[in-house]
Amino acid sequence: MNPKMITTMPDERGHFGEFGGRYVPEMLAPALDELAEAYEKWKNDEQFQQELNDLYRNYSGRPTPLYFAGNLSKQLGGAKIYLKQEGLGQTGAHKINHALGQALLAQKMGKQRIIAETGAGQHGLATATVAAKFGFDCTIYMGEVDVKRQATNVFWMRQLGAKVEVVTEGTKTLKDAVNAALKDWMWNVATTYFLLGSTVGPHPYPTIVRDFQSIVGVETKQQILEQEGRLPDYMIACVGGGSNSMGFFNAFLDETGVQLIGVEAGGKGIIPGGHAARFQGGRLGVVEGYKSYFLQDDDGQVMKTHSVSAGLDYAGVGPQLAYLQQQKRVQFVYATDNEVIEAFRRLARTEGILPALESAHAVAHAIKLAGQLPQDKIIAVNLSGRGDKDIFIVADYLNDQYWKDFCARYSEYGLSGEYDG
Numbered sequence: 001m002n003p004k005m006i007t008t009m010p011d012e013r014g015h016f017g018e019f020g021g022r023y024v025p026e027m028l029a030p031a032l033d034e035l036a037e038a039y040e041k042w043k044n045d046e047q048f049q050q051e052l053n054d055l056y057r058n059y060s061g062r063p064t065p066l067y068f069a070g071n072l073s074k075q076l077g078g079a080k081i082y083l084k085q086e087g088l089g090q091t092g093a094h095k096i097n098h099a100l101g102q103a104l105l106a107q108k109m110g111k112q113r114i115i116a117e118t119g120a121g122q123h124g125l126a127t128a129t130v131a132a133k134f135g136f137d138c139t140i141y142m143g144e145v146d147v148k149r150q151a152t153n154v155f156w157m158r159q160l161g162a163k164v165e166v167v168t169e170g171t172k173t174l175k176d177a178v179n180a181a182l183k184d185w186m187w188n189v190a191t192t193y194f195l196l197g198s199t200v201g202p203h204p205y206p207t208i209v210r211d212f213q214s215i216v217g218v219e220t221k222q223q224i225l226e227q228e229g230r231l232p233d234y235m236i237a238c239v240g241g242g243s244n245s246m247g248f249f250n251a252f253l254d255e256t257g258v259q260l261i262g263v264e265a266g267g268k269g270i271i272p273g274g275h276a277a278r279f280q281g282g283r284l285g286v287v288e289g290y291k292s293y294f295l296q297d298d299d300g301q302v303m304k305t306h307s308v309s310a311g312l313d314y315a316g317v318g319p320q321l322a323y324l325q326q327q328k329r330v331q332f333v334y335a336t337d338n339e340v341i342e343a344f345r346r347l348a349r350t351e352g353i354l355p356a357l358e359s360a361h362a363v364a365h366a367i368k369l370a371g372q373l374p375q376d377k378i379i380a381v382n383l384s385g386r387g388d389k390d391i392f393i394v395a396d397y398l399n400d401q402y403w404k405d406f407c408a409r410y411s412e413y414g415l416s417g418e419y420d421g
């Protein structure tokens, strides 16, 4: 493949080969045109870049470290493993990168209000965070089922000043939240910016989100050159919609000596409804405004997905990643829930780092790969987030008795009596 082709992607209408594009109701076309125009105008503006870099640095805490996981590498006895620590930034995950970029863009466009849809709540949390920082009015649409499942994220969103709009239509999950948010946008487009949470959706979102995330790979390149004097042999990232992986990979697409690996959610294994690995049986389709691979049933209906990690539990995949897979530039593998929990515990015990369960998918594959490689090889892993948020899931999964006792006690008495004031 001609590397130049990739870096100039997508084409003017948002196509990455046959993927991507813009498939939306006519009423939304002017809003997307306005966004695409504004983005073209601001993305190379020096003032804009300066403000964004200042936010990355002083608000979010960039650059995040690239850490040599010496204990883990030694234990596995093979390749050297480096971890890009996105979990150390503001909000504890990479989502802040594209949330900040889009909030700054919204400000430049003169918008007063930000809306978003969220499933697991992590995107809602990042959006509510930047809305608070920029002083935007903020509404987050979330299905009723998800509101119940993700109470901690809902609580924090409200603390940050966002309004959480509970969607009770349809399946009461992400799909219905997307529809409700789009309806809001159609009515309020003059004042409102729709902040998208991954490299998905209609053009120009996959490009905008990728570009704002690219700082991760740019830093990684510089850091590995400083520490090792050369580029890594492998780069591994987990893949939900694709924002952390595209951000990690983008600066390396032309470096054909670097093998890029995306890790999908293998869930309970590759059985219908038991996973979210789109490259294991997903089919070409148009959903949520873009063309890509989606897990669909025989009638083309989007299927239920499952993953122990909320952030990878999604039926579609970003159009550029679909293209890069087709061109064999990015290889796709998956890790199962069990492997992920194992990787989580291993990283905790060897390095004292609690990875987000999403990121633990990438760690799981690095563990498999490193042992098969000689010691002079280098693997860079994107740790897209930290694991504090996953305390309920991990404790449940491990069926931890201490935790269960605590929850029972807590629901009965709260902490009163244990804390004095």
Ligand SMILES: *Cc1c(COP(=O)(O)O)cnc(C)c1O
Binding pocket: 093, 094, 095, 122, 197, 198, 199, 238, 239, 240, 241, 242, 243, 244, 245, 311, 312, 356, 358, 359, 384, 385, 386
């Ligand atoms: C949301 C999330 C992901 C998955 O989304 P991508 O857009 O594929 O990056 C991965 N890791 C963390 C920590 C997340 O919060």
